[in-house]
Amino acid sequence: MLQSAIRVQPIPFKPSLVRMNGQSAATRSSVACSTCCLQGVCLPCDLAGGDLERFDQIATQKRRVARGSALYRSGDAFEALYAVRSGGFKSVGVSQNGDEKITGFHLPGELLGLEAISPGRHGYNAVALEDSEVCSIPFAALERMALAVPSLQHQLLRVISGDISRDHGLMLLLGRMTAEQRLAAFLLSLSRRYERLGFAASRFVLRMTREEIGNYLGLTLETVSRVLSRFQREGLVHVQQRDVELKNATALRDLVGHW
Amino acid sequence: MLQSAIRVQPIPFKPSLVRMNGQSAATRSSVACSTCCLQGVCLPCDLAGGDLERFDQIATQKRRVARGSALYRSGDAFEALYAVRSGGFKSVGVSQNGDEKITGFHLPGELLGLEAISPGRHGYNAVALEDSEVCSIPFAALERMALAVPSLQHQLLRVISGDISRDHGLMLLLGRMTAEQRLAAFLLSLSRRYERLGFAASRFVLRMTREEIGNYLGLTLETVSRVLSRFQREGLVHVQQRDVELKNATALRDLVGHW
DNA sequence: CGCAATGTTGATAACAATCAAGCTCGGTGG
DNA sequence: CCACCGAGCTTGATTGTTATCAACATTGCG
Numbered sequence: 216m217l218q219s220a221i222r223v224q225p226i227p228f229k230p231s232l233v234r235m236n237g238q239s240a241a242t243r244s245s246v247a248c249s250t251c252c253l254q255g256v257c258l259p260c261d262l263a264g265g266d267l268e269r270f271d272q273i274a275t276q277k278r279r280v281a282r283g284s285a286l287y288r289s290g291d292a293f294e295a296l297y298a299v300r301s302g303g304f305k306s307v308g309v310s311q312n313g314d315e316k317i318t319g320f321h322l323p324g325e326l327l328g329l330e331a332i333s334p335g336r337h338g339y340n341a342v343a344l345e346d347s348e349v350c351s352i353p354f355a356a357l358e359r360m361a362l363a364v365p366s367l368q369h370q371l372l373r374v375i376s377g378d379i380s381r382d383h384g385l386m387l388l389l390g391r392m393t394a395e396q397r398l399a400a401f402l403l404s405l406s407r408r409y410e411r412l413g414f415a416a417s418r419f420v421l422r423m424t425r426e427e428i429g430n431y432l433g434l435t436l437e438t439v440s441r442v443l444s445r446f447q448r449e450g451l452v453h454v455q456q457r458d459v460e461l462k463n464a465t466a467l468r469d470l471v472g473h474w
Numbered sequence: 475m476l477q478s479a480i481r482v483q484p485i486p487f488k489p490s491l492v493r494m495n496g497q498s499a500a501t502r503s504s505v506a507c508s509t510c511c512l513q514g515v516c517l518p519c520d521l522a523g524g525d526l527e528r529f530d531q532i533a534t535q536k537r538r539v540a541r542g543s544a545l546y547r548s549g550d551a552f553e554a555l556y557a558v559r560s561g562g563f564k565s566v567g568v569s570q571n572g573d574e575k576i577t578g579f580h581l582p583g584e585l586l587g588l589e590a591i592s593p594g595r596h597g598y599n600a601v602a603l604e605d606s607e608v609c610s611i612p613f614a615a616l617e618r619m620a621l622a623v624p625s626l627q628h629q630l631l632r633v634i635s636g637d638i639s640r641d642h643g644l645m646l647l648l649g650r651m652t653a654e655q656r657l658a659a660f661l662l663s664l665s666r667r668y669e670r671l672g673f674a675a676s677r678f679v680l681r682m683t684r685e686e687i688g689n690y691l692g693l694t695l696e697t698v699s700r701v702l703s704r705f706q707r708e709g710l711v712h713v714q715q716r717d718v719e720l721k722n723a724t725a726l727r728d729l730v731g732h733w
Numbered sequence: 734c735g736c737a738a739t740g741t742t743g744a745t746a747a748c749a750a751t752c753a754a755g756c757t758c759g760g761t762g763g
Numbered sequence: 764c765c766a767c768c769g770a771g772c773t774t775g776a777t778t779g780t781t782a783t784c785a786a787c788a789t790t791g792c793g
Contacts (some may be wrong), residue, residue: 220781221504308646311732316650318642330642338642358628362621369617375634376591382641383589383597387567389648390692393574394749418584433649435750440542440773456758456772653781684740699741714790715740715790734793741788748782755774763766 216345246350247298253411254409256324257298258352261370273360274298276351277343286327286341286349293331295351299323302347303372303422306339317431319381320423329375331350344422358466387474389433397432398442402452406461419462421457506530507609515670517555517584517611517633520625529626532619533557535610545586545600545608552590554610558582561606562681564690565598576690578640579603579682581667588637603681646733648692656691657701658726661711664722676723681718 361368410416426436622629669675685695
């Protein structure tokens with residue numbers, strides 16, 4: 216379960232206790248970026264005091280999404296970007312014949328909806344992998360503020376560009392790697408991202424099924440299961456259901472090769 | 475689907491000025507965006523008269539890149555985005571052990587270098603597939619101008635976001651499609667992009683080798699060759715070396731399926 | 734012309750998909 | 764409380780697609 220993940224850096228995360236600033240406190244249980252434990256990794260991470268407050272007024276709306284339900288669906292009008300506050304999401308493309316393809320998993324501090332800017336309409340379903348919470352960032356207001364705050368514009372461009380880099384990594388993986396390399400790269404990627412959030416790098420919980428992992432990596436669920444078993448047999452990892460412990464990250468890295 | 479770039483109304487492309495097929499005959503007749511035949515599809519396509527002139531002053535520098543040489547290399551500092559004026563490029567990631575992975579092909583009117591914004595350093599080699607010409611757009615100046623010109627900021631975000639969509643299409647392809655589907659999707663993508671530039675949709679010239687196509691699609695060059703031969707046998711296309719004619723685009727589309 | 738780069742085609746092998754059976758764990762209801 | 768159920772997971776047997784190895788054809792260029 217989630218609780219078994221070890222928190223290395225003491226960053227308390229208590230949504231219900233965090234106070235918000237300003238006037239709308241009475242009407243909405245809301246949270247300010249200035250007190251959010253994710254402020255070091257989230258979109259407004261470059262903003263100075265005054266600008267951060269202004270950003271807070273844009274991103275006041277929080278939204279809870281129950282496990283399995285969608286934050287938005289393909290075809291929805293694009294109104295806002297979403298920053299994951301807690302929980303996790305998958306982006307799912309659905310074809311006309313019902314086939315699904317997962318294009319990404321999204322952890323806290325990561326932005327959802329970027330690919331919808333261009334068409335002005337979402338092209339994917341964003342489905343919560345567990346009960347989750349997001350900050351809604353209305354895009355029109357964000358663009359307006361970015362005009363006035365150079366560092367925000369820059370940060371926004373950086374975040375989007377970073378998304379492209381991440382996708383290129385996955386393309387690499389899908390195009391040229393064996394099943395073992397894909398799994399190794401996947402585990403290392405999760406490890407790095409959890410670490411960035413202040414969790415242990417070598418021990419974490421998969422929030423997605425084998426089937427979802429396989430879908431994402433371009434493999435079948437059986438292959439995912441087999442490779443994980445093989446990794447365990449070879450002492451690279453210890454896997455118990457969704458609990459993963461990386462026992463030999465170096466060997467995993469060697470498997471992937473150095474890009 | 476696959477390679478959606480900038481979404482704008484297509485403006486007729488004048489083959490007499492910039493020739494895509496056959497020998498490349500680059501033109502110097504116009505250096506200003508305001509007179510460029512790509513202005514309908516390129517980055518500044520939303521700009522009004524005065525802003526377009528200002529943009530012209532940012533993007534004055536043209537650069538020629540000979541076939542096979544690099545516009546920039548992995549590790550280079552990120553200074554500018556590049557708009558392809560004529561010719562074509564590939565983006566190549568190179569691993570420490572020399573393995574290469576092509577993440578994209580870039581036709582006229584498309585932007586190069588977007589994925590370097592976040593790290594501030596290029597992560598790929600941009601290699602010209604034929605003698606080519608690009609417009610250099612210094613990024614610092616572009617960001618500055620985007621602060622003052624809302625439509626430019628918006629367009630910039632759109633273009634980058636569009637790149638993400640394009641990459642997702644490729645991920646889909648790499649993750650779930652057979653060799654036949656990949657080739658079909660690839661040909662249709664090229665067809666659409668040439669059409670956008672004002673060329674015939676059903677007849678074009680591949681600027682890249684079978685090996686490069688295979689690398690991009692996650693296939694070997696032999697498989698690419700075999701599938702093209704099969705397509706020809708089945709009357710879907712006519713292929714003679716690099717010349718391609720789509721004889722039955724509908725059948726190709728059916729092969730890919732509808733995403 | 735001759736050579737190197739590119740492309741085609743065939744034979745074989747490897748890897749992952751598919752098909753199939755059984756297991757584990759958590760939840761539910763008798 | 765326990766038996767049952769089903770989703771998720773593991774493992775085995777077999778098949779199929781594509782990679783690999785290999786030989787040869789074609790093109791373009793110095």
